Amino acid sequence: MQINTGDLIKGFRRAESTTSREHAGLAAAKHWGQIERLARRAMSAVNGVQSRMDVKVLTELTNAARCVASSDLIPSIPGPMPHPAPAHLPHTERQSARAVYFPTCINRIFGRDPDKPRTPSLPEAFVTLSARAGMPLWIPDDVRGLCCSTPWASKGLADGHQWMAEAICDALWRWTDHGSLPIVIDAASCTHGLLEDVAKHVDDSRRAQMEALSIRDSITWCRDLLPHLSANRKLETVALHPTCSTTHLGLNHDLKTIASFLADTTVVPVGTTCCGTAGDRGLLHPELVVSATRDEKAGLEASAAQAYLSANRTCEMGLRHATGQPYESFIFPLEELTGPA
Template identity: 45%
Template sequence: AEAHRLGDRVPGAATRLARRAVRPDLVPEWLPEIPGPAARRPPGTRREGAAAVYFPACVNRIFGGPDDAHGPGLAEAVVAVSARAGRPVWIPDDVVGTCCATIWHSKGYDGGTRLMANRIVEAAWRWTDGARLPVVVDASSCTLGLAHEVVPYLTESSRKLHARLTVLDSLDWAADELLPRLTIERRTSSAVVHPTCSMRHLGNTGRLTALAGAVAEEVVVPDDAACCAFAGDRGMLHKELTAAATAREAAEVTARDYDAHLSANRMCEIGMDRATGRSYRSVLLELERATRPAGVRGAADKSIGPGR
């Protein structure tokens, strides 16, 4: 996050110069669509009484800032809407320094993948009190990584632990555990959704449309919805890939106005922001807004406080 804050002060021209001086495949270009950083500290949560361990993905710890000055960031929204549904989540104190290992795997760094894969599985086992609680992950690509892609890199002992863990994508958590316990206070008129590649692999694109249907009167899945090709930081290294991959979907999305543009994977949302000029965000942010009691400003429910 500190690097991101520094990046806010570095113009795109500077990163373009660095890319020419080094190599375009090594230095990402700072794009105007990059969102603001998340809060320095995660929202206060309690381990006691938690229904799940909440693992905020690295990309949401870095790029998880609020959409506006008064709105919540993604972590705040997930914590608030989970508590509102009577299914509070707990963010471990030592979540910093762990990740799902997807970024290592996608870059071909086998040593880093092996190290981080085993580290996160061992940590998740401890956080969940030996798999007593599920782990909720708030980015679909990271859910896929932790649930499936880490397995070949695990030691025999870690693989046994992993087999007993329950890893839930935030879409599954929200659709199955939260939505039935929530009251929709307000709905937006229309929403267009972007199902991601990892959602297709996880088989939960239907959860995205179900949640969107709960918060919007009209939900549209573009006929040409496909891979955005942003692929982590790939869209910051080769903008032309995202431009080519999203051209047809972007044309369909921008042919009319929508009140909300929804997905559940931060880097794909950035890619779609760039492709369409619209602001995509997690459907969980919209679920929090739609279920926020009248008179409550932002996501913060006063029942949520610090603790272990």
């Protein structure tokens, strides 16, 4: 029926926004780099605590705080939280780069699954993989503090949304030398926001710049790397979760192509649809994710897999908490299985 309830809710939120909320949203946009650092430190603190006590204790503590304050402001800890992302991004060179790589803020804050090693991080694995295929990536020095602007759009914060949309547009234009290099994004929801939202909230000049840019998701980038890679072994079975954004962008076929390169069998459980995470909603209201994934969880329990793969960090976190399976980016096994035996 082509009904976009997301846009409807965003419109309601913009209409209900207040001056104080707009000021707060704009301040958050202008100081996003500091918020990133604080978020990583918070993740480090949570990791330290959950390494010494049962995560259920943390869950009960945060639930108590949410009862006192607000469940729409204080996130929960519905299960084991991921490692924090490393404070430093991998070193890359501009001169030989075949594309600009913008590590998204969700992957600059949230690291790997708690049951996985801390390293390599997603940016480290992606840079290594691309170089191995003869398609090196360049990460600009000033990516921190910049975002696709989707969080402000989702909250209906018009001022912060416009400020960040203009800031990322200007940065992309500068990084790519006015569109001479493609830019690669490592989270499907952020790719979706850059391709379909930013240009609607900037002036005509910036809109023309956005239309001139070649913005590619890591899925299509890695699909094109496959002919230049050789797997040292294959997995038996991988479980795949296509996200809402990969579906909107028409990337599910490419994601399955990559999964087939990695494993003999690819399983998309019956009932796999939207996981319900929706950015921060999975932490604010984890019951939504549990409800949205109940059929998918049943399918996973009926058929075990060696790896659980998706293409968006927050979705992977929601799936981890709701299904108990360690969902991660497809980039990790792709880098591991094509590396030295």
